[in-house]
Amino acid sequence: MTYNFTKAPNRKGAYAGKWTAMTLWSPHANEHTLPFWVADMDFDVAPQITDAMKSEIDRLTFGYSVATPQYFEVTSAWLNRRYGWEVSPSNIRIASGTLHAISTMIKIASKQDDGIIVQTPVYHKFAELVTKHGRTVVENPLVEQDGEYDINFAQLEELASQPNNSLMLLCHPHNPVGCAWTQEELVKVADICGRHNVTLVSDEIHSDLTRMGVTHLPVSKAVGGAPHIVTLNGTGKTFNLAGMHISHAIFDGEELRNKWDAEIGLTLPNPVSMAAVEAAYTKGDEWVDGLRNTLDGNFEFTQAYLAKHLPKVKMTIPNATYFAWLDFRAFDLTDAQIDEIMIKEANILLEGGPAFGTGGEGWQRLNLACTHSQLEEGLKRMCAAFANYK
Ligand SMILES: Cc1ncc(COP(=O)(O)O)c(C=O)c1O
Structure with a gap:
């Protein structure tokens, strides 16, 4: 059986914290913000489950x-x-x-x-x-x-x-x-x-x-x-x-x-x-392997997209998880400024590195467990916003 990882469930208005409680992480989030923060996935659960x-x-x-x-x-x-x-x-x-x-x-x-x-x-x-x-x-x-x-x-x-x-x-x-x-x-x-x-x-x-x-x-x-x-x-x-x-x-x-x-x-x-x-x-084996394939594709896409449109941001594809750990240290910006540009200009919600303790400064965590189209829209917004900064 093949599974569909191109369809996003509608989580807005549901109990989904990632979508409905964004202001817990940023007071500037609004109904048009695309969330890439909480560590859960914007895919339907496997039908057998x-x-x-x-x-x-x-x-x-x-x-x-x-x-x-x-x-x-x-x-x-x-x-x-x-x-x-x-x-x-x-x-x-x-x-x-x-x-x-x-x-x-x-x-x-x-x-x-x-x-x-x-x-x-x-x-x-x-x-x-x-x-x-x-x-x-x-x-x-x-x-x-x-x-x-x-x-x-x-x-x-x-x-x-x-x-x-x-x-x-x-x-x-x-x-x-x-x-x-x-x-x-x-x-x-x-x-x-x-x-x-x-x-x-x-x-x-x-x-x-x-x-x-x-x-x-x-x-x-x-x-x-x-x-x-x-x-x-x-x-x-x-x-x-x-x-x-x-x-x-x-x-x-x-x-x-x-x-x-x-x-x-x-x-x-x-x-x-x-x-x-x-x-x-x-x-669930087959579903998980389908998911892993999709995540692999999302990592490759993100890396290539950033290399082309925002090469100052560096990213290594990790060998596990659904997090892209993005290095913004080449920008002359503080963490607070990076967070602000993400939410106020790109209107996307990531998690800023300092939340993860020492060594997180200058980094951002992007959860890419979502459909290709959601990811592409998020990256488009991010690249457009940061293109204005040195
Ligand atoms: C490393 C790690 N441990 C634990 C949790 C939370 O797990 P649970 O929802 O099972 O309490 C998370 C959620 O992001 C996590 O990333």
Whole structure:
């Protein structure tokens, strides 16, 4: 079956935060603003998923629900089929989203005032959650050269060796820069954390959205499993189901798994969400590959378009995610000025790099998980607006 990634759902006026709550990010957004900010997609959900959700609704009963053994088996089968990662269904736990899982991990694997290591520029909610839980953000900024990113291992070793730094939040693949870390890098990170008793929470929520030909390597698989590693993933990004609030935490070790169970207690997930996940993980392969093809095309188009119409903006096609990370540093403009030109002159909404912490200055994140025509219109507006600036 071929799927249609050229048709945009009409999300205006719906509950879609990306379209209806733009003023949360910029007070200047209006009804004509084209959004390229929130990390969800402007594509219809796969029909096999919506069919399964509708069937669940047709039961006309929404009492307390529990995940069946089959739910965990199909989740484990997906991980095996897509990444060659063998996970015992008994090591998978359900969370009501990745942020919920991160919060839970912070609570059970660190204590008040501890330092949590994050590698900036990184998904802004990491720092927000760390601070909310009374822990301290400890930055190990990534090292950028010509749009390629590396991990500063010497500094990571130094930070991990400090006894108060008890947890590391790895973003793999990394939002916003798009790196899917390599075997060598993952082994080094896991080894440093392991030697210094640092719990390694690997947020792998973007793992299915690698470029065609790139296979995601879970950090747990890279090291053959290790008790200090917890992997977070799910269908939220892959199948555009973030609003269904269901995701997974996967434990390599008993101790952290038991702490999770003690913290969470009985888990009673939403039945419609569970039906969606089961359909996604049993019938979603072809749809995801169609999506990945479309995203690859969008990246190539964006790169070529910018090279032709706004060559001062540099962009490297990342090996994962649906984010183009655009380098505006060649302009003689501040971040605030860039944001203002985007929204006031181009009338498009991106996320400015500084929101992602150190190293984000001068960059903009463009979410290109949308139809070609929406993307082209956004790029046209951007190029026209910035053509007036040096
Ligand atoms: C790296 C990363 N982690 C977590 C989330 C949020 O995930 P969830 O909606 O499952 O809480 C996002 C959303 O953009 C993300 O990019």
